[in-house]
Structures are given as structure tokens and as C-alpha cells.
Amino acid sequence: MSDDITLQVSRHAYERAKSRFRWKSTVLDKMAYRAFHEGIRHCDTNGRVNKYITDTFLAYKTATNIRIHGDVVYLFSGNGILITLYSLPNEYRKYVKAFK
Numbered sequence: 001m002s003d004d005i006t007l008q009v010s011r012h013a014y015e016r017a018k019s020r021f022r023w024k025s026t027v028l029d030k031m032a033y034r035a036f037h038e039g040i041r042h043c044d045t046n047g048r049v050n051k052y053i054t055d056t057f058l059a060y061k062t063a064t065n066i067r068i069h070g071d072v073v074y075l076f077s078g079n080g081i082l083i084t085l086y087s088l089p090n091e092y093r094k095y096v097k098a099f100k
Contacts, residue, residue, distance in 0.1 A: 005080035007036055013082045020086060021072070032082045035074040039067030040099050049095045060084075068096055 009025075009032055017023040023031070042053045053066050056073065060066075063075035063083050071093055075083045088096060 005036075007032055007076075007080045007082065009082045010084075013084050016084050016086065028082075031069070031072070032074065035067045035069035035072070036065075036076060036080070036082075039069035039074065040096060042066055044099055047095065049092055049099070052089075052092055071096075 009028060013032075014025055014028060017025075017028040017031075040049075042050070042057070045053060049068075053068075056066055056075070057063065060075055060083070062077055064078040065076040065080075067074045067076065068088060071088045072085055073088050074085045077083055
């Protein structure tokens, strides 16, 4: 994805950020930007994390751009809209640290 995409956050993503992480909308806006530009992409992974992201992609067919930043999985659509986000399962956290 190129840097000229304007990121947007869906109402659903705001609701999920509030309920799952207790983030305010301003925090989510900053984290979504960071995740999109600095997060771990599917092509940057291998092994178990790659399989996990592939399975997530197949489950959420509208989310064509999945990023991992910190311990959070961000699901973006192809046109730069953050659809939803959730915690990275504990079993993958140690592997994600190796990609940083």
C-alpha cells in the first residue's frame, strides 16, 4: 500500500477499541496511523504468525490489509478503512517480537 492513502476509522472500529482496549477515539486515530505505517505486514511474517494472518484474512474477506502493531491486530480494507481490531493471541506474541 502506498503512503498516499487517507486512513479512515469505521464506527465499528471505534466501538471495538473502546470496549476491548478502553481507548478513546483520538488514541485509536494515532494507533491506526502507526499500525498502518509501522506495523508488521503479512509479507513480513513467516511460520506460525504467517499462518495466523492467512487464516484471519480468509475469515475476514473484506479486510485485505492486516497489520500487527504491539499486541493488537488491525484489519484494514483495501481502501484504507480500519474495519476492526483485536488483541493478538498470547501464543503468537513471542513470535511477533522477533519480526521487530
